[in-house]
Amino acid sequence: MSDSHLVLENLCKSFGPVRANSNVTIHVARGTVHAILGENGAGKTTLMNMLYGLLQPDSGRIILNGREVRIDSPRRALELGIGMVHQHFMLVGPLTVTENIILGMSGQALTLNQGAHRARLRELSEAFGFEVEPGMEASRLPIGMQQRVEILKCLYRDADLIILDEPTSVLTPQETRTFFDVLRRLKAANKTILFITHKLEEVMNLSDRVTVMRAGTVTNELETATTNPGELARLMVGREVIFNIGSREGRRGGRLLSLQDVTATGERGNRALDGLSLDVHEGEIVGVAGVDGNGQAELAEVIAGLRPYTSGSVCLDGEELAPYSISERVGRLRIGYVPEDRQRTGLVLDQGVAANMMLRAHDRPPFTRFGRLLDFGAIRRNARALVERYQIRASSIEQPVRHLSGGNQQKIILAREIEAGPRLLVVAQPCKGLDVGAIEFVQNTLLEQRNRGMGVLYISTELEHILAICDRLVVMFRGRITGSLLPQEASSERIGRLMAGMTEEAA
Amino acid sequence: MIETLLRWTYRLKSVWAVMLALLLGALLIVLAGYDPIAAYRELFSGAFLDYWGVSATIAKVSPLLLAGLAVALPLRVGLFNIGAEGQIYMGGLFASLVALNLPEMPALPGILLCAGAGMVGGCLWALIPALLKAYRDLNEVIVTLLLNYVAINLVSYAVSGPMLAEGAPYPYSEEIRPSLFLPIIMPRTDAHLGAAIAVLLAMLIFVMLRYTATGYAMRTIGSNPHAARYAGMSVRRHIIGAMVIGGALAGLAGAFEILGLKHRLFHLFSAGYGYDGIVVAFLAAGNPLASVLAATFLAGLESGANTMQRAVGVPVTVISAVKGLIVIFVAASLAFSFQRSAWAAVLRRRRETEAALGEVRRGRRHA
Amino acid sequence: QDEPFRAAIVMPGNITDQSWNQTGYEGITRAEQELGIEVAYSEQVAQPDQLEALSDYARRGYDVVIGHGGEFVDAVQRAAERHPETLFVVTNGFVSGENVASLTFNFKQFGYVIGFIAANMSEGETAGYLSAQKIKVATDLEEGFKEGFASIHPEAEILVAYTNDWDDVAKAKEAALNLVNQGADVIFPLLDNGQIGALQAAQEQDVWSFGVWQDVYEAWPDTVLQSAVMDFRIALVDFLEMARNGDAEGQVYELAIGTDAGTLGEYNPAIPEDVVAETEALIQRLNGGELQL
Amino acid sequence: MIDILTDSQALTNFLNSALRLSIPLAFAALGGIFSERSGVFNIGLEGLILAGAFGAALGTYLTGSPLAGLAFGLACGVLLATPLAVLSVTLGVNQIVAGIAINLFALGITAFLARITMGASANTQLLAGFHRVPLPVLSDIPVIGAIFFNQDVLVYALYLLVPALTWLMFRTTWGLNIRAVGHNPRACDTAGISVAGVRYACLLFSGGMAALGGCYLVLSQVFVFSEHMSAGKGFIALAAIILGRWHPVGAALACLLFGLFDALQLRLQFGNPEIPYQIFATLPYVASILALVLLAGQNVAPQAVGHHYDRRDY
Ligand SMILES: Nc1ncnc2c1ncn2[C@@H]1O[C@H](COP(=O)(O)OP(=O)(O)OP(=O)(O)O)[C@@H](O)[C@H]1O
Ligand SMILES: Nc1ncnc2c1ncn2[C@@H]1O[C@H](COP(=O)(O)OP(=O)(O)OP(=O)(O)O)[C@@H](O)[C@H]1O
Numbered sequence A: 001m002s003d004s005h006l007v008l009e010n011l012c013k014s015f016g017p018v019r020a021n022s023n024v025t026i027h028v029a030r031g032t033v034h035a036i037l038g039e040n041g042a043g044k045t046t047l048m049n050m051l052y053g054l055l056q057p058d059s060g061r062i063i064l065n066g067r068e069v070r071i072d073s074p075r076r077a078l079e080l081g082i083g084m085v086h087q088h089f090m091l092v093g094p095l096t097v098t099e100n101i102i103l104g105m106s107g108q109a110l111t112l113n114q115g116a117h118r119a120r121l122r123e124l125s126e127a128f129g130f131e132v133e134p135g136m137e138a139s140r141l142p143i144g145m146q147q148r149v150e151i152l153k154c155l156y157r158d159a160d161l162i163i164l165d166e167p168t169s170v171l172t173p174q175e176t177r178t179f180f181d182v183l184r185r186l187k188a189a190n191k192t193i194l195f196i197t198h199k200l201e202e203v204m205n206l207s208d209r210v211t212v213m214r215a216g217t218v219t220n221e222l223e224t225a226t227t228n229p230g231e232l233a234r235l236m237v238g239r240e241v242i243f244n245i246g247s248r249e250g251r252r253g254g255r256l257l258s259l260q261d262v263t264a265t266g267e268r269g270n271r272a273l274d275g276l277s278l279d280v281h282e283g284e285i286v287g288v289a290g291v292d293g294n295g296q297a298e299l300a301e302v303i304a305g306l307r308p309y310t311s312g313s314v315c316l317d318g319e320e321l322a323p324y325s326i327s328e329r330v331g332r333l334r335i336g337y338v339p340e341d342r343q344r345t346g347l348v349l350d351q352g353v354a355a356n357m358m359l360r361a362h363d364r365p366p367f368t369r370f371g372r373l374l375d376f377g378a379i380r381r382n383a384r385a386l387v388e389r390y391q392i393r394a395s396s397i398e399q400p401v402r403h404l405s406g407g408n409q410q411k412i413i414l415a416r417e418i419e420a421g422p423r424l425l426v427v428a429q430p431c432k433g434l435d436v437g438a439i440e441f442v443q444n445t446l447l448e449q450r451n452r453g454m455g456v457l458y459i460s461t462e463l464e465h466i467l468a469i470c471d472r473l474v475v476m477f478r479g480r481i482t483g484s485l486l487p488q489e490a491s492s493e494r495i496g497r498l499m500a501g502m503t504e505e506a507a
Numbered sequence B: 001m002i003e004t005l006l007r008w009t010y011r012l013k014s015v016w017a018v019m020l021a022l023l024l025g026a027l028l029i030v031l032a033g034y035d036p037i038a039a040y041r042e043l044f045s046g047a048f049l050d051y052w053g054v055s056a057t058i059a060k061v062s063p064l065l066l067a068g069l070a071v072a073l074p075l076r077v078g079l080f081n082i083g084a085e086g087q088i089y090m091g092g093l094f095a096s097l098v099a100l101n102l103p104e105m106p107a108l109p110g111i112l113l114c115a116g117a118g119m120v121g122g123c124l125w126a127l128i129p130a131l132l133k134a135y136r137d138l139n140e141v142i143v144t145l146l147l148n149y150v151a152i153n154l155v156s157y158a159v160s161g162p163m164l165a166e167g168a169p170y171p172y173s174e175e176i177r178p179s180l181f182l183p184i185i186m187p188r189t190d191a192h193l194g195a196a197i198a199v200l201l202a203m204l205i206f207v208m209l210r211y212t213a214t215g216y217a218m219r220t221i222g223s224n225p226h227a228a229r230y231a232g233m234s235v236r237r238h239i240i241g242a243m244v245i246g247g248a249l250a251g252l253a254g255a256f257e258i259l260g261l262k263h264r265l266f267h268l269f270s271a272g273y274g275y276d277g278i279v280v281a282f283l284a285a286g287n288p289l290a291s292v293l294a295a296t297f298l299a300g301l302e303s304g305a306n307t308m309q310r311a312v313g314v315p316v317t318v319i320s321a322v323k324g325l326i327v328i329f330v331a332a333s334l335a336f337s338f339q340r341s342a343w344a345a346v347l348r349r350r351r352e353t354e355a356a357l358g359e360v361r362r363g364r365r366h367a
Numbered sequence C: 001q002d003e004p005f006r007a008a009i010v011m012p013g014n015i016t017d018q019s020w021n022q023t024g025y026e027g028i029t030r031a032e033q034e035l036g037i038e039v040a041y042s043e044q045v046a047q048p049d050q051l052e053a054l055s056d057y058a059r060r061g062y063d064v065v066i067g068h069g070g071e072f073v074d075a076v077q078r079a080a081e082r083h084p085e086t087l088f089v090v091t092n093g094f095v096s097g098e099n100v101a102s103l104t105f106n107f108k109q110f111g112y113v114i115g116f117i118a119a120n121m122s123e124g125e126t127a128g129y130l131s132a133q134k135i136k137v138a139t140d141l142e143e144g145f146k147e148g149f150a151s152i153h154p155e156a157e158i159l160v161a162y163t164n165d166w167d168d169v170a171k172a173k174e175a176a177l178n179l180v181n182q183g184a185d186v187i188f189p190l191l192d193n194g195q196i197g198a199l200q201a202a203q204e205q206d207v208w209s210f211g212v213w214q215d216v217y218e219a220w221p222d223t224v225l226q227s228a229v230m231d232f233r234i235a236l237v238d239f240l241e242m243a244r245n246g247d248a249e250g251q252v253y254e255l256a257i258g259t260d261a262g263t264l265g266e267y268n269p270a271i272p273e274d275v276v277a278e279t280e281a282l283i284q285r286l287n288g289g290e291l292q293l
Numbered sequence D: 001m002i003d004i005l006t007d008s009q010a011l012t013n014f015l016n017s018a019l020r021l022s023i024p025l026a027f028a029a030l031g032g033i034f035s036e037r038s039g040v041f042n043i044g045l046e047g048l049i050l051a052g053a054f055g056a057a058l059g060t061y062l063t064g065s066p067l068a069g070l071a072f073g074l075a076c077g078v079l080l081a082t083p084l085a086v087l088s089v090t091l092g093v094n095q096i097v098a099g100i101a102i103n104l105f106a107l108g109i110t111a112f113l114a115r116i117t118m119g120a121s122a123n124t125q126l127l128a129g130f131h132r133v134p135l136p137v138l139s140d141i142p143v144i145g146a147i148f149f150n151q152d153v154l155v156y157a158l159y160l161l162v163p164a165l166t167w168l169m170f171r172t173t174w175g176l177n178i179r180a181v182g183h184n185p186r187a188c189d190t191a192g193i194s195v196a197g198v199r200y201a202c203l204l205f206s207g208g209m210a211a212l213g214g215c216y217l218v219l220s221q222v223f224v225f226s227e228h229m230s231a232g233k234g235f236i237a238l239a240a241i242i243l244g245r246w247h248p249v250g251a252a253l254a255c256l257l258f259g260l261f262d263a264l265q266l267r268l269q270f271g272n273p274e275i276p277y278q279i280f281a282t283l284p285y286v287a288s289i290l291a292l293v294l295l296a297g298q299n300v301a302p303q304a305v306g307h308h309y310d311r312r313d314y
């Protein structure tokens, strides 16, 4: 272990009163996969951003290949052979996948030679088992595809030290598997990988060493071989984590949501929903599995009212939803919705925590009085309560959401939507970026609410999460439901076949 | 101590900026062969320090502030209203049309009707870009900009054709009747009630933006329209609403120029106030209360500059360059913040070390 | 003589425009030199600032305050009410009062004479008149020009264009080129900065043209036939001299053609002798009131 | 009016006039495209044109050579664009305020300097300028030849610039960087592109281009400098950028459209003296709005225009 590729020494970083990193010291050996674990807001992204030149440390040293370096910009980081996949994607909407990937690469001729790049890219993505269309506009890609592009962008540059900040949050299990194969190959080629994730099995699976962070400091550093997921969870959260798939107290009630032969057009003008039928009952959690981009996002949007449907019927309690506006669905029909793109849709990044907590109920009591006058007292009380309950790490309830960690951003949306007391809750990728403690809490809360009669449509690419809490599971493929089954009868092979488009009978 | 001093240095940044700009301007004034000290004495007294200067400044606050608000309000929902100038013209046109055709009536309802007509004129003119933006997603910058030229020509046509005063040597309309003049708030000057009304409106809008759900919705739409839609806000309605109310404010500015100052509709009656309004809105960062300050500052600068020309004879070319320098420097100064400065970082680090040292010392004592 | 006599002028545009504003500026500076009075000027005074500018000069003790241009009529009248001790003057105006005088020319006469010369030098089919805006000077000159032209060629077509911008040189040039392309073989432009553009166009296209306000023959001998020298410089100096001597009254001073200030410039040698003679006779008749327009 | 359609000479004259009116706009618009594509709204085009015009006049006045004037004009444009870049890129001053301030400053300083350097001769004495150079063969094409290929060097330069800049914008890595920076500067920063560098380059370039528009005014069109001779052309160029959807060819065509309608309105007045000329004067503006409505497609505006980028703001 003498060959330290990277040494972070006593790095400190404060944002005003928040000490995001204090005296962080980590040794990363060359040719290893080094995982960094920590609860939401522990300071992982901050640390990586300092390493990548996006942030400047207040104090401390970065020693790369035995020499102290000052990384004052990402450009410098790239020059030093550091590459990074960011927690929040860094894609330029109107550019194609190829253009996004070659953007800023040094040593290119003045004339763009997209053809050559495209070919190499196709080769690379095939080798990695990533299906990406090089000519497609980045803004039109589903989230999962965007993540693949981000990874390719990083790998394409042949970096020596690769930082991965939650790279697998929206990859399917198969994709994750092939991606890990790639990482192992890179490791074999003596590249060093810094890997942040909340998925403990990934840590166990891939890493050589683990650093655990809490509240800005390193609490433990251990060999992966000597530990286990339970211990890691405890080190991270500071207590035992129990997935308490609580007993079912409430009963499944009447039919709450019913979709019949629904078709809807997607972002690319494609037929995103293609004759989809689906029911959700009161007191029931229906999981929707499927490879990202098969119409799940559109399904959620149709129910929430963000996207019109072109035919079929969508009914709540037997009443057609089409005439209801988004705000009526939120206020009167009490349909909650956690969108998958939290930064673009779910949050107003420039506004504070409190404002985001009332986003969907801003024009109703308890947040308004005398008509449309805002009641700041109520807004603050609500925000304080939710911050407390969901353990959101924010320096104050006025702190702009932009400056919260990814997991804490997600928690705000979840808190807001769940605590509004919806009858029907549509959640898309709800646990993306949450630490294990938070996942436990969210799932338990959902179950609690289900027991009180709430219907939940739970869309996720993480099969385990779905299986853990849903009462029923459907699989989507190309805008249709290919199968509906109970969790206990769902084997991963069977679901895999359904996700690949085979119908129930064939599966 | 040092920190307080530094903080105040930063807080007064706009003052330093003005002084720096004036210093550079002094160079130009000397180059032009005039005495900068005399010139600047007149600049300040012509802006804020004597009765006439104050009155001239107040007379300009009315159009500048209203135009500033007309830009600031749509800015909240993320729209650039470059068209305040055209809206001012339409406001003036509508107000004088009504004023010249109104049956005899008491002053107050008459003035209200004319002002209302001005607002309607501005509204209608803003409605065009608003609808095109909301329904066709046409860039409002270009549409409002182009409509300015159309409005100026419309007024030009009206006053040189159908509304031209008998025997007038220049395109202007008949005088409106004296009962419709806005009250003068400083005797023997042009300072009319418009400025006071504008300040009141600024406060009203401030309250609306800060304390109501509508204001919150506008801010949300301005910073993330996707999230706003998700929150059930009607993006379209707010876009149209903000633009149209902005237009009404600019229209009111035009009406006040007629009712309070010119008392006739003139060809080219607005001296680019709509464009100055953009500067007002941005210097104030879209805040209506700060707009009052920004408008007063610009109004003072304008009237002081005019005095400088009259009293000392400083050429208008130099004055225009100095005005540009002042706006440049003041705008630039807004970019400096204490929190962001190297000073703040140094001081913070020192505090932290001291705290750490203190801990160490305390620990030693206990031990 | 303890207190010097003081006069100020307020102008709407640039004092370097070679045209309207420059005559105002040169008028007041000449008065300073020739009469030894104290003067001040403001240029580029926008509409909303007119009244304040005039009033301020009055407050500063100027004896005569001039608003240069018809757009000052209103502001001058209102300033005059506020400052009864000051004599206000408006050029191109038509108003008078206790302390308000107007200084203007009989524009139509000038237009008529220019039209007469133009018609004599033209094929007689098409002529062009160019200005920026339909203000009184422009329309009076236009009417006079048309009538004067028609007095020789009653059938001729007079093309008229208004550019809407007194100072845009490029646009003025295009407009003038357009007139020529449409067949005008002589053009009469009335513009501020734009004048240069119009004269250039005439010169490039080899057609005749005219100057206005000042004699510009010397600067443009290839194209300018004659200039309608409605010389406000002289008019202003004369008026200020009168005012200093206490003889100026609140009345409209309308200067006819053939006066000191209102005359023609140098004749282009291309104009035949007989036309020159006829023109001079025409001026006599207009000046003497024999020919009423 | 009919004669434009029937008489080839009339048509030639008309289109020539339209072309001349559109050239200064086109230079400025091309420059503006670059700055806007990189994410900086350049409302200072007006002042930059003026700076170019002033520089061209002064340079030619002092040396007697229009080429020196051209170089001087270009330099003035770039020089004036520098504070604009410092303000809006480095200091993060609101881009619109910065532009307006620059315009105000340019208006004053050019007039001031013109009065003290060239004095009264600034707008009487005709300066040397560029002459028409008919291109062999091409200029013999009926109508078209006389319009497009009997022009001076600046116009030919523009012909070359339009395709060259299109190529630069869409077929080169520089162009890719510019477009990306204007859309998502954060992503570019993480990809190792210097956001400020790209924006500086684009702003200075746009200063030079707008200045060329000013040079054309002085050296090819009227051969004098007159105060505020830009007369709003910078703002029209801004409109043309949007109408042309931030594409060099589109913007050039949009400028041509403005020129056409401007020439048309001057001409329409003769035939219809009973219609007030103000109605004709609004023609270019109304036509552009209509063109926008009719041609409206997807809004392709660079998303980051108007927003200052500071790495620390995230
Ligand atoms: N620009 C900023 N301004 C203010 N505070 C910030 C800023 N960036 C991060 N923080 C704060 O620093 C702390 C650490 O954030 P960081 O993003 O590093 O967490 P993380 O470990 O990556 O969490 P997650 O797992 O949720 O992504 C958080 O409390 C966050 O609010
Ligand atoms: N559903 C919608 N409702 C209202 N406005 C929309 C909607 N979709 C798009 N827009 C408008 O279109 C603009 C561009 O959208 P979008 O955010 O997709 O760009 P983008 O290409 O994704 O940019 P980037 O990827 O860099 O963030 C938005 O700013 C918004 O004004």
Ligand SMILES: [Mg+2]
Pocket: A044, A045, A046, A087, A165, A405, A406, A407
């Ligand atoms: Mg993170």
Ligand SMILES: [Mg+2]
Pocket: A093, A139
């Ligand atoms: Mg996007």
